Amino acid sequence: MIDCANFRRALLADPGDPDPRLRAHREDCPECARFAQGLARFEQKLERAMRVRAGEASRTVPARAPRRVFGGRPFGGRNRLALAASLALGFVAAAALWLAVPRPTLAEDVVAHMAEEPQAWLRTAVAVPPPALRAVLRDAHVRLSPGAGLVTYANSCLFRGHQVPHFVVQGERGPVTVMILVHESVARPRHFDEQGYRGVILPVPGHGAMAVLTRGAGGDAASVERTAKRLLAAIVWTA
Amino acid sequence: MNDQVRDDPKRARFQALCQSLRPDLLRFAIWLSRDRALAEDVVQETMLRAWKAQDSLQDEAAAKPWLLTIVRREYARSFERKRLPTVDIDELIASEEPSLAADSDEAELAQLRRALFKLPDEYREPLVLQVLMGCSTAEVAAQMGLSTAAVLTRLYRARRQLRAICGEDTSMDPEE
Numbered sequence: 001m002i003d004c005a006n007f008r009r010a011l012l013a014d015p016g017d018p019d020p021r022l023r024a025h026r027e028d029c030p031e032c033a034r035f036a037q038g039l040a041r042f043e044q045k046l047e048r049a050m051r052v053r054a055g056e057a058s059r060t061v062p063a064r065a066p067r068r069v070f071g072g073r074p075f076g077g078r079n080r081l082a083l084a085a086s087l088a089l090g091f092v093a094a095a096a097l098w099l100a101v102p103r104p105t106l107a108e109d110v111v112a113h114m115a116e117e118p119q120a121w122l123r124t125a126v127a128v129p130p131p132a133l134r135a136v137l138r139d140a141h142v143r144l145s146p147g148a149g150l151v152t153y154a155n156s157c158l159f160r161g162h163q164v165p166h167f168v169v170q171g172e173r174g175p176v177t178v179m180i181l182v183h184e185s186v187a188r189p190r191h192f193d194e195q196g197y198r199g200v201i202l203p204v205p206g207h208g209a210m211a212v213l214t215r216g217a218g219g220d221a222a223s224v225e226r227t228a229k230r231l232l233a234a235i236v237w238t239a
Numbered sequence: 240m241n242d243q244v245r246d247d248p249k250r251a252r253f254q255a256l257c258q259s260l261r262p263d264l265l266r267f268a269i270w271l272s273r274d275r276a277l278a279e280d281v282v283q284e285t286m287l288r289a290w291k292a293q294d295s296l297q298d299e300a301a302a303k304p305w306l307l308t309i310v311r312r313e314y315a316r317s318f319e320r321k322r323l324p325t326v327d328i329d330e331l332i333a334s335e336e337p338s339l340a341a342d343s344d345e346a347e348l349a350q351l352r353r354a355l356f357k358l359p360d361e362y363r364e365p366l367v368l369q370v371l372m373g374c375s376t377a378e379v380a381a382q383m384g385l386s387t388a389a390v391l392t393r394l395y396r397a398r399r400q401l402r403a404i405c406g407e408d409t410s411m412d413p414e415e
Contacts, residue, residue: 005413012398012412013391014369014376035411042398042407043370049351050371052269054262090283112259115303118373195256196300 001025007032015043016122026125040126044153051116106184106201107192110211113159113166114177114197120153120168121175121215128154128167139163140180140207141239148234160184169231174214176227180235182208191221200225207237253293256302257286263372264310270367271314273356281317285309307372307382347405354404362397365390 002010007025010017015036026033114120128151136154137143142165144151152175153168162183168175181201186209190201198221199213212228264285268278288309289296296305355363368374368382380390402409 008411008413009395013395031411038408038411039398042402045347045351046366046401047370049348049355050266050270050367052266052352054265054269086283108255112255115259116263118371121373 004029004032008035011036011039015039016124018123023125036124037126040122040124043122047117106181106186106209107190107194107199107211109160110179110199110201110213111192111194111197113157113179114213114215115195117155117157117166120155120166120177122152123170123174124152125150125170127151133167136165136167137180140165140182141237142180143236143238145234145236148231171214171227173223176224176231177211177213178231179211180208181211184209189225191225193221198224200228202228202232204232210235250293252299253296254290256299257289257306260303260306261286264306266371267307267367268310268314270355270371271311271360271364272317277317281310281313284313288313303372304374304378304382307368307374311382351401351405354401357404358397358400362393362400365393366397366401369394 002021002025004025007022007029010019010022026036133144133151133154136156139156149169149171151167152170153166155166156163157166157179158164159166159179159181160183164182165180166177168177170176177199184201186201186203188203192199192201192213197213197215199211200221201209201211202225204210210228210232212224212231214224214227261282265278265282268281268285269275272278272281285306289306296302355366358366365379365383368379369376374382376387376390376394379385379394380387383390385393399409399412402412
């Protein structure tokens with residue numbers, strides 16, 4: 001048994017702690033369940049606050065000259081030339097590599113996107129508030145019927161130049177992530193198993209495609225496809 | 240390098256892997272240093288070192304902790320190269336904040352970022368590793384060379400402080 005103070009202490013240290021004793025306590029104690037719900041909301045905000053802009057750093061100029069954290073010699077002269085040279089070299093190298101590397105497949109892009117939102121994989125019983133879920137799904141003109149299951153994460157993500165719904169349903173074997181890709185198309189189901197993620201991209205006639213994936217011991221290819229088909233059946237297209 | 244990549248699918252794959260992890264590594268470095276310019280230097284150096292040492296990475300699944308280790312080491316090296324003056328946190332926030340926020344961010348996220356800036360380094364780092372980088376407690380402990388108990392204590396204190404600064408309802412939080 002775990003008491004309320006220890007439950008809350010454990011959750012404040014690790015809100016994603018999968019310890020079954022924590023889950024059991026939350027089910028038995030409404031006060032702690034409320035605490036967990038509040039903390040889950042805080043965690044989502046925290047993760048969003050940390051996800052600062054990372055792509056276009058050099059284009060953003062602070063309102064005034066940034067105060068350097070470190071002291072040392074003034075920044076100028078040879079340092080400035082060295083920085084310019086290294087930036088130019090870096091740019092040329094990056095451009096050369098970009099040209100040399102083959103375009104990633106849709107599955108590779110989906111997997112790469114997962115690395116940007118590790119918070120989505122929390123095992124939790126706290127549902128996303130319905131208005132927030134509706135707002136996310138609006139991008140793809142869809143609603144979810146109750147058959148979809150417990151949705152514990154929802155975000156509208158920039159993916160290949162489009163805002164797409166990205167949500168997580170808690171399955172029997174852990175979290176299952178779904179991306180509704182109305183701007184993509186695949187001719188037939190494409191299974192993938194990359195970097196620890198296993199999933200399938202299904203064609204959705206008239207509505208693009210849908211990616212469904214798990215990670216770790218979340219299920220084999222057949223069970224992922226079964227889950228994907230169940231989720232597909234739970235989606236209601238509104239346009 | 241171009242020919243190397245074209246001729247070697249393994250190297251191309253490694254490059255793609257690094258590029259996919261780069262945004263989060265930069266975010267981690269920003270929160271570590273609280274200085275975007277320095278963070279960009281650290282990540283650039285990290286990518287260079289990773290490229291040179293890629294043969295030492297046996298398992299792609301271990302790429303993230305491996306790169307995180309290099310980022311932390313590069314950041315520590317920047318301490319060795321430069322002297323540390325006293326930092327005025329309010330000035331630091333004012334100068335760095337505009338480069339961090341997205342245009343659509345609401346006020347409460349800006350408040351949370353300011354609170355993160357003020358958090359002591361020993362609390363902010365494990366929190367960023369856990370929340371942003373998705374590291375488990377054991378992984379954070381391994382990165383920082385701490386026991387898991389020490390990491391959990393720091394994470395607990397970090398959240399308590401943040402929640403208090405941000406005006407969250409802490410009436411149900413346990414006593415220290």
